Amino acid sequence: GDSVTQMEGPVTLSEEAFLTINCTYTATGYPSLFWYVQYPGEGLQLLLKATKADDKGSNKGFEATYRKETTSFHLEKGSVQVSDSAVYFCALSPGSGTYKYIFGTGTRLKVLA
């Protein structure tokens, strides 16, 4: 079945460091891919998305490119801030009429000043 594999955390970085959080997926069809962020004590917020191969989603300095050849959707940011400290979830929507999401296990990011 469809699945999402996300790098384990926690990831601890200094402010202004470069961030990569790896996400790979397995899907039989043509899924849409998402990154969600969960700040402490809050629900999930959509960070960015990509609906087809080679699409690049971007928001708040974060980027991720839908790579069909490597079945990946890695999240990157050039210079992290303390306020980026949160849990990041990679997710897949299989499409084909289903609205069910498949979530990765989440990666906790801690940015130190």
Add this chain to the structure above:
Amino acid sequence: SAVISQKPSRDICQRGTSLTIQCQVDSQVTMMFWYRQQPGQSLTLIATANQGSEATYESGFVIDKFPISRPNLTFSTLTVSNMSPEDSSIYLCSAPDEGNYGYTFGSGTRLTVV
């Protein structure tokens, strides 16, 4: 994007009692979803709630434990019944953001059962 108001945001409950969580969407949505996020873990889908029909539960979740109501296209409730400490989790509701290919989530209910 749709906005979902979820309440309560947190509660501490005695074992054996029940808690009802409410979600109000600011637009009409066909489907709503209820998730559980246990401490340190990812989200697990509990059930899908369609207006006018019985909720569809995922494996491991039953209606007697998690009854759901969906009286109209903008509202849903999830009840956690006969609670035990193992039910301590964050519960989130969600609805498709049909114009955005994503989902909108409520802010979550942090439940602690003592």
